[in-house]
Structures are given as structure tokens and as C-alpha cells.
Amino acid sequence: MAKKKRKGIDISGFVQIRSVRDGIITYDNNISAVLMKVGSLNLALLDEEEQKIKINQFSNVLSLIQGDCSIVKLERPMELTGYIENQQENLKIQHRKFKNGEMSEKGYNQRLKQVNYEKNLLTQYSESTPVLTNEFYLIIYGRSVEELVYAYNNTFEKLLHIKLEPKRCDDDEIKYFLYNVYNPLGNKTLSDFRNNSNFREDILPEFLEFHATKIKSDSMVASIQGIYDFPMNVGPTWLAPIVNIPNTTCVINIKHVPTSHARTLMDRAITEIKTQMLNRNKSSEDIAKQTQLESFLYILEEIERGSEILKQVNVLLMGYGVDQYDLKKINRTITSSIKQAAMKADKLICRQMEGFVGILPTPRDDIMNDNGRDMPSLTLAAGFPFVFQSLEDKDGILLGYNRTNLIFFDPTVRNPNRTNSNIMVIGKSGSGKSHFTKKLLLKMLLQDIKVCIVDPEGEYDVLTDRLGGQSIDVGAAVDSRINPFHIFGQMQEDVEEGVSEEKKKQTFKAIFSSHIQFLEQFFQSVIPDLTNKELSRLSEMMIESYRRKGIKEDEDFEDIANDKFPVIDDLLAIVEEKISKLSDLIVKEPNRSVDLGDELSDLRNLRVYLGRMGSGGALSGLWNGPTTISVENSDLIHFDFRKMTASKNEQVMNSQMMLVLRFLENEVSKNRERNIARKENKHIAIAVDEAHVFIDDKSPAALYFMFQMVKRIRKYNGIFIVITQNVNDFVGTESIKKYTTAIINGCQYSFIFGLNPADLQSLMELYASVGGFSQEERSFIGNAGIGQCLFVVSPGQRITMEKITISKDEEKAFK
Template sequence: MLPGRWRRPSPDPALDGAALLDVAGPEAIEVHARALAIGAHLATTLVVTGYPAEVTPGWLAPLLNFPGHLDIALHIEPVPNPVAAAGLKKQRARLESGRRAGFDKGNLDDPEVEAVAADAAELAYRIARGEGKLFHVALYLTVHAPDEDALAEQAAAVRAIAESLLMSVAPTTYRALPGWLATLPLGIDTLKIRRTFDTAALATCFPFTSPDLPPATGADGEAAGVLYGLNAVSGAPVLWDRFAQDNYNSITLARSGAGKSYLAKLELLRLLFTGVTASVIDPEDEYVRLAETVGGQVVALGADGVRLNPFDLPAAKDGEEDVLTRRVLFLHTFLAVLLGTDLTPAEKAVLDRAVLAAYARAGITGDARTWTRTPPTLADLTAVLAEDGSQAAADLDDRLAPYTTGSHAQLFNGPSTTATSGHLVIYALRQLPEEVKAPAMLLALDAIWRQVTSRPEAGRHLVVVDEAWLLMREGAGAQFLFRMAKAARKYWTGLDVITQDADDVLSSPLGRAIVSNAATQILLRQAPQAIETISENFHLCHGERQFLLSASRGEALLLTGDRRHKVALISVAAPGEHDVITTDPGELAAQHLNDGLDPDGGYIDQAASAGEWET
């Protein structure tokens, strides 16, 4: 080869262009006036020819979320500033000359011309100051379908969505092939049907908003979180990691039967596989089967010989000097919930002296070396009150009698009889009467909190409080739950509050504070009577309100505390997971029948089995 001359390189015999095209392209293309037959399916392209006057960020999301097969191509070509400035100058001159000609003829102002002139002037000034640029933008939509009828139906649906966004669309008549090529990922605009956008208008188109949450990744960049379900719009998996948020708390609100406990158990089961430990307040024994399956511990409060002593002291850490004082303060809260009324100042003073005296009689003082001694019991407290001699002490003694010598003495009076440690601890309260469930929940929460704050090794921990309305209706109980929500993050602990009564949570300042301290917020089906309160506090739009009113069992709206992300999802479980966490009476009765064989090898009577299960 002579210097300065170029010779075309010989083709690489290892690369066969025809073979590559056969693999990547369709086997055949048949061109019609408005559609293409691409292999075994049809496609037609729509061109956006008109746009709305005002848009908001993410306004193209309805097109992106179209449930059918739709390809969207947005072609952008920047316009050089000198060219843009010259074009705007000519446009402004044309508009101004038209306005002056109309004035000379005595015509009234044209509002549309005035608006266009003002927009052109503002845009020209922004470009001159370098605050924006102009772009040529083309938007094409290619619809795919297996046959002509389906193609017409899908194209009509896309056209309806576009028109609902105040866009004008037109088919690519006799230009079906260039239209399809314009939506391929080749970056070639074969139609060049464009409109001019400025920077602000173009920014509302990028990026397309998606109903999917951002991917959950850990510190090492690996996928994190657990599967909550499938996206109700796109069908994509919804992965969420509560321990990657600003705080690890969550709030779940739903009407009865909407599936809130099912979703909570599903998340709990999957978190256990990631090494998270958990404690659960279970008023209806819905988590017992789950605990038995994964080797957890069940503390059945109300059963014979099962008791927690409210006077137990937490394990002291080095440097702590106020363990006894904090325990006395908790006893004030516990006794207020136990008695069902707020204590008067006189009663608080008497109670404070009596609690300290009960600890002193047990040999426990402000000296940390005495904190490992056996703590007093509720009976010791009433003995001190009986010796006080004041009327307030006598009243307190009488009001505490049912819990020391009466019907509830086995639950609250005496030393603790069960350990509360393990990777999963369930506090089952179903055997308790409704009158003492709230103080029992508070006592269980206190045992959980003592366990969390005294763990020898740091690790992720989840505290689930199901049917939290039982505790929220008590002022002292709501305050304890609020303090726990505020401090849980310091111990790598998340608080999951689940309730079916939105008013008990959202009608009080403490309840709203608990919601505001939850970075993960889950709403399932709501009753019409509660939707206004839910919408106001969670800032729901009209579509989200309608979704919650018509949601099926297991459908939920997941919100982040900062309102930046939200997604509608459907909780899904594998058959093995479902068998462990379901509490549907019909399914449980069927499982009971399948497992209940009589000695002769036949199934036991169905009616008798159902009655026994209900008992």
C-alpha cells in the first residue's frame, strides 16, 4: 500500500453479517398502510403531535405503566443557542407585527397570541442568561399485539391514555416501517416529527417515573431486604429493607380481615432467614404456629405457672447509675395502666414511697451491687401500702387487691417463671381476659425492651406489636410505645405497630408521633368511615384513596416516611410459607381434618372436628 492511500480492510471471515441479522431480526416483515406484520405478531406506531400547555414531573408515567406491550421512544436533539436565539427573535417579531396590525385595525387582543408572546419573551431571556436551552423532541409509541383485533384494542387504549394526558396522537399512515424503526433501540429518528421543548419542559419527561421502589442494596452493593410481594401495576417483585431506612419502625393500618397480620408474619418469617431476631406481642395467638415451626419460644401469659414480675430489674451495664430510678418510673406507668386511670399527685407520691420501700425491704438500693438480688413482688408493695396509714395508700391497696390476692393474682403477683430470650419470642395473650390485656401487653413490651437494651452482641431486632389499639387507648401505654419508637433505632431495633383502628392512632398527638417516626408505612383496605382520616394524615391522592377502598385481601400501599416513594403491592407467599402463617378459619379447619385420622384409618367426623377446632 502506498503512503497516504487508504485501502478498505478485508472483511473478517469469522463474522457473518447475514447470520447475525438472522439471529437478531425477525424472520419476515410485511408492511401495510398503518401496521406491520413482524414475524408472528403485528405492530403499529403512533406519533405524538400535540402536547399539553402545562405538565408536572413524571407526567408520562401512565404511558410507561401501560399493561400491554408498548415501546416508547423519546428522541432529543439539542438546538445550538445562537440558532435558538435567532429563531425566537423571528418568532417574537412575527407575533409583535401581528399584534400591531390588529391594533391598527381596531381588533381586540387575542389571549392566545398574548400568552404565546409572553412565553416566547420569557424563554428568550432565559436562553440569553444561560438558564435554559431548546431541544427538538419527538415522541413515538409502538403498540404490539398478536392479531388485528387485539392490535386495534391496544392502540385504542394507548390513544385514550394519551388523550387523557391532553396529548394529540396520529398513526404513521404509509410510514409504518419508519415508525417501527424509530422506536427500536437504535437511536435513529426516521420520522423527524418534532416539537421544540425548553429545558424545564424536557426535564419533566426524564426520567420516566416508575411504580417500582428503588432497588434495596446493602453496604456492599449486594441486594438486600425481603420480598414483600408483587407490584400491583407492573408485576415486578417488591423488595424492601426496613433496616436500610432512616429508622427501622413501621406502621400498618387496615380494617379487620384485610391481611395485615398475614403480611407482618410473611415479613417476619423472611427476616428470620436473614439473621434478624424478633419479639412479638400476639393478642390472638396468630404467631404461635410460626414460632413452633421455626423453633421460637412462646410465652403464654395467662396459662398456669406463666408469669412476669413487673418489679424485675434490667441487667445493668457498666456506668449506669439510674437503673432503679427508671424501674420505679416504669412501675408508675404500669400501675396506671393496670388500674385503668391516671394517678393523682397524692397517689403518685404515696406509690413512689411504697415502691422504694418494697425494694429496700428486698435489699435493693441505689447501690449497683444490690441490683442482682431477688426483686420484690406486687404483694410486697401492697404490704407497704397497708402499713402507710394514709387514705391514698388504703385506696391503692384496695384497688390492687384483685391483682395480689384476687382473680388475677397468678398473672401479676410473684416472681417471673419463664425466660424471655431466643431468636423469636412470642408473647401470646389470647388466654387473658380483655380487661387485663393492655397491662399484660405493657408488661411484655417492658420485658422485650429489657432484653433489647441488655443484649451482649449488637444485631438487628424486630419488635412486632399486633392489635396495638389495645395499648394505644391507654394514655400511659401510648406514651411507653412512643418512647420505644423514638429510642429503638439506637439499639438496631425496629418497632412494627399493627392496628385495625386508625382513630386510636391518628386521633391523638402520641399516635401521630408514632406514625411520623415510622419510615415504613403500610396501608391495606380501609373502611369508608376511616378513609378521610387516613387520606389527610398520609396525604393520599384520589387514586390511592380508591385503591384502599376497593383493595382485595393482601393488597397494600407501601409508603416511605419521606413520601418520595410509594408502591401498590400484592403480598404473595410460597405454599410452605402460607401453611405456616395462615390463620384463615376455613383453611385451618381443613388442615385439622386432614391431620385428624381415627384409629381405624378413616377421617373423623367433619362437624365434630370443626366444633373441636373452634373450641
């Protein structure tokens, strides 16, 4: 390929890179470098002790890098091509599902509109109104590739431990990084560097012109400044406001200072301070110098003990714009930010070329000799620039944005910091919680995640109707019945594949035993006055009812037809039979009336209790008969509890909730079986809205089932979503709190919208075991506006969402 003709000076010397191969950059002078992308962590959202831990950990990282290194912040338009392509795939999913009869034509048309809306929005962001995001990189230089790789791997592991989520860069990503350093306003994308052997030509600008106070290229006008004076006393993230100034590239060049030279430098600095103190004029200056002297003496002591390392640091800042007018505005922002940070900058007049060389990802920095400052690694670590909040999951849902960039969230991501897909959504009425949850479920559905909603107040009937889902009125008796005796597939603690027939029989026995225990809980929930003796007798008769139906405890219950399982009337028939036999026996043998009287009394009580549920009873239509619910051909299932909630019969409602969760447990289990059979990786989401409605200290079985679901669902490609506006109910009694706290511990993600002061205090209690919230976070939650929330991704990654974006087009799906 012929070389490009370039205007201006010969700039080929600015790319002294021989090769990029196997993740190693090799320069013309035989020095090599490795590059990793570094994530972000907002220290401001952590409490003071956690901040100290993270800073000390990062100081340890810097201390262990014996060679030169650089921290680079780039600002670039978010790469949205992949997200746009995802929408194209989502369109194919809707076409396939409609063809397979999984939704109505009405639902199909609405889903297509939603996918196309998202696709058009992302295209607009990509082409017309790009969203800029900050990216951080760490470059380590050295002569020995072997030592460099060791340092790289060691540093990578330690950054993982800090929760900075480092990412290894392949050769094409390294070339793209180099291009962005040279051309911060360039329009090339990563795809332009895939398998590009002529990258040296492609990363250079068309031309470069160096002036006294600025640089010109074909795509930008820029100016470089060097920070040379820093505050004596600094706090956490003291460098972040400078590093993260918009429309800038910031490079922190760091040179290792050998211990012997560090001692000499500190001795010289201490002598200089003492000399200045002898010539003092003002008492205020005397105090400042004394403080500085004590700091230097402490640093020297730490160096002597081997607890501190000195680094020579040079901070270079390149502001850029499309023209001179643009640059002037940016420079005003830079000047103001530097002044507010109590720092001083060298504008590098007539040294812009030297500044540009220092910005480039090479070990050369001629400005270091003049402006570089010796700095303890702990002080440098406290600068912690990586505070830019972002989440860009590859297949993520566009949730909204924080102060500067879009947030893409994929709940199915699994890594060492994200171990399950469960979600907690909390917020007071009117905070935007409900709209957000509907948007989240809508986007999951469009991405081929099966969605099941437990809805106490009929909030999701419109969404279900417009998206072609199936709505089930759980209080409508015959047409939506779940037979308590129906044995559904269950989620096990340990799941195995390819087991023997004998192992399968043992599994079926365990399922049968588990279901009998479930029935005991069910009847205790619906009959709270049940005594232990009555429950024991009832349990024996339940097992007998299965035997009489010819159902063995070690057979595959999935093969049994719905109408072959026992029903309440079958159990009542056994009760009646036993009452009749005992009554006849007592008549024949009056002397046995004492020892048989208790059993007869228990059976008569059971007959009364069960009579409400048997033929002719008030609850007969609800539970007395085969299961009639079928959801095989639907990917959106809505369990509407509105009528049951209105009846205010908490015992019946919680008992029905247990049955619904049992039914959904079977759906989760079947999802896994389908994945194994078809070699797929599909997910299923279960959302429980207004979960506090199902919390009852007198009948905690429904809450227990939610706890069990949260605990086990992660092994089945499941997502359990808990939504509530009443946090106080989650605190409740100690027995309630035991389960609600466990549910929160089992939720990887939390979206916390605005809360009232009382609820905020309850929130602190619930989240105490998972680290709680800092004062900054509590303040944000207490003052959050509509659609604002704290998004907890992991203990080390918390994002303040400035706005959950829900457009009018999206609202058409559920409002």
C-alpha cells in the same frame, strides 16, 4: 478471541464505542458519555401542588444540562438470580437454627417447606414466566470528561432531592445496558458482562436486516416510529403513557438550544402564528391561534429573563416482538396509545436504519433534524416519564405485585429516604391485613430476624405452633410472670460503646431511676385512684425494697438473678411495717395523731390497693413473684393476651402490656449487645396486633410505651410493627392523638388496606403531618379489594399494590 461470524450487513459500525472505563463511555469520535439509572415516582399519587414542585425541580435538572442528553426506557425481565440465591442462604439459616436447638423439628420442617416454596416460585418466574419491569436511564454527552463528571454529579444530587433515587452504574452495568438497547429480547444477564473486555462483540446481535417498515435481528422483529406532533396544552406526566407502552424501548433525545438561537426560533414561531391569524377562516381557529400566540410570547419573555431554557426534543419508540405476528399486535397498541395521547407518529418508512441509530446510546440522531421539536424545559419536564412503580430491594421479601412487576421489600434498608424500619399496617376487617402481616412476619423469621408478637386475640397461635415458636399466655399467672420489680436492660436515647466504669455506673443509676418512674406509671395504671401523695410515699418504699434486697442503684442489673429482686409482698411488708410503727407512735404520742394521721391513712389505702396483688390477692399469681418467662432459645415469641382481653379488665390488661413491652425492650437491648459482641448485624421485630385495644385515655401508659419504642428502636436494629383495624381509636382525644400521630410519624413504612369512609377520614387526620393523601390515593384506599393496599415507602415513593400474594403453601404456615 476470534470475532463472531455474522449474517447480513456489516453491523460493526453500529457500535462506535471505543471503551467503557471508570463509568465513562468513550466513542470513536472522542465524545464521551456518563450513564445513571433513574428511579420512579408516581406523580399521580401526589396532590397538585406537590406535582408542580416535582416538575419544576426536574425542569431545573434539564435546564442545567448544557450538553446533549437522552432519557432511555428499557423493558427487561426482572433479574431474580440474587433473590433465588437468598433463599439458598435462608435454607442454611434454618439448618443452623435447628442444629442450635432454636426450634422444634416440626417448626424446622415447616420452615424448610416455606423457603423451598419461595425458591421454586422465583425460579419459575425466572425461567418460565418472566416478569417484565421498566428501567429508566439518563445519558449525558460531552467532549470534556471533567465537565461531564461535574454535570453528572450535579444532576445526580438534584435527582436525589426530587426523590427519584438515581443509581450510579459501574462499567459492567453500563455494558449490560448497552446490550439491552441492542437486544431488548436478548437472554444474556449481567454476569455475562462481568470483567468482559470483548463487550463490543457481545452486545451486537448476530445479524441486523433493515426493511422499509421493520428491523430483523436474531432475537426480534422490530419497528421504529418517531413522535413529531404533540398537544399544545399538556398536563403532568403527559409523556408517560407513550414512554411506558409495553414491549417497547423509548428514547427521548434532547439537544440544548443556546439562548440566542432560542430567541430566534421563538421570534420566527411568533411571526408565523401572527401571519396565520391574518388568514384565519374560523373563529374557533382564531381562539386556538390566539392561545398559542400568548403561550409563545410568555415563553419568549421567560427566555429573555433567563427563567426558561429551550430544548430540541426527539421521541423515538421501538416496538418489538419475537415474530411478525407479535409485532403487529404491539404496533396496534402503540398506534392506539399515540392516538389517545393526541400525538402523531412518523413510521419512518425506508428510514428504519436512521431510526435505529437514533435509538442507540450515542449523540447521533439523524431523525432529529426532521422530527425534532423545540420545547421549553418546563414542558418537557412535565412529561415526567418516571411513573413506573417498583421496589426491588436486594435482600427483599416478595410481597406481591403492582400492575406489572413484583415488589421486593427489605425493611432493614437504610438510606437518606428510608431512615428507620418501623411499619404501620392499617385496614378494615376482611381487607387482607391479617394475612399480609402473618406473611410478613413469616418471611422476616426465615431471614433470621427475631420476631416477637403481642397478640390480644390469639390470632398468631397457629403460626407460632407450626413454625416452632414459643407461645406465652400472659394471663396464665405463675408460668408466664413478669415481676414488675425486675430491672431489665433498656434502650437509651444515645448509645455508646467502650465507656468507662464511672460512665457505666452513671448509666446504671439512670436505668434504676427510669425503672422507679416506670413502676410509678405501672401502679398508676393498675390503681387509677392513686393520689399524688400516695404515689410519692409508694415511690419511697419501692426504693427501700431494693435496698433491703441488697441491690444498689449503680450496679449491673443483668447480673442479678430473677429471684433476688423484690416482689409485691416485699413492698407490702414495708407498708405493714410503716403502718405498725406509725400506729404505735400515735398511741405513745396522741398529740401527733393529726400530723401523722394523713400518712397513716395513705399507707392503709396502699395496703388495700396492694393487697389485690400480694399473697392471697386476686392478682397475686400474675405479678407477685420472680420473673418466670425465658425466651433465650426462641426466635419466635408469641405473647397471647386472649384470656386477658376476654376478661375485659382494661386496667389489668394495659398494665400487663406495659410489663410485656418493658420485657421486649430488654430483648431489643440484648440484640444490640449480641451484635456488638459477635460483630453481627441481626435485627429484631416487635409486632403489636390490634394495637387499638391498648389505647385507653384513662390509662395511656401502654400507648406511651409504644410511642417510646417506635422512637428509640431504630438505633438498636429493631423493627416495630403496629397493626390496627380501628383507625378511629387512634384519633380519640387530643392526648391520645398526640402519641398516635407521633407513632405514625415514627413509622417509615405504611401498608394501608381498604377502609370504610369514616375510617378514611380519621386516616387523613392521622397522616396530615406527614403529607396526607392525594385524591387518587384516597380513592384507591376506599375502593381497595381484598389483598390490595397502598404501600408508602417514603414521602416520594408510594406504590399501589394490586395484590399481596399469599399462596396455599404459605397459608399452611398460619391458617
